Amino acid sequence: MLTKMTAKNQLTLPKRVTTAVGATEYFDIEVRNGQIILTPVRIQRGDAVRAKLAELNLQEQDIADAVAWARQAPASEPLRRK
Numbered sequence: 001m002l003t004k005m006t007a008k009n010q011l012t013l014p015k016r017v018t019t020a021v022g023a024t025e026y027f028d029i030e031v032r033n034g035q036i037i038l039t040p041v042r043i044q045r046g047d048a049v050r051a052k053l054a055e056l057n058l059q060e061q062d063i064a065d066a067v068a069w070a071r072q073a074p075a076s077e078p079l080r081r082k
């Protein structure tokens with residue numbers, strides 16, 4: 001199959017290809033021996049959280065400090081109806 005790259009470096013995948021791999025929004029991309037390899041990736045919420053934590057470079061001590069801080073904060077008063 002032939003597809004054309006746009007001026008913005010975008011490709012349209014033929015429907016026959018996307019149907020064959022199933023519904024997915026994300027692809028892992030690698031270059032191997034001059035070829036572009038697309039592998040469908042199904043992102044899950046846990047993956048997104050792990051990616052964000054990795055991006056923030058949080059360490060175990062950062063988490064422990066945050067929990068300790070939260071436990072020291074005074075509890076807010078319950079809402080009272082008038």
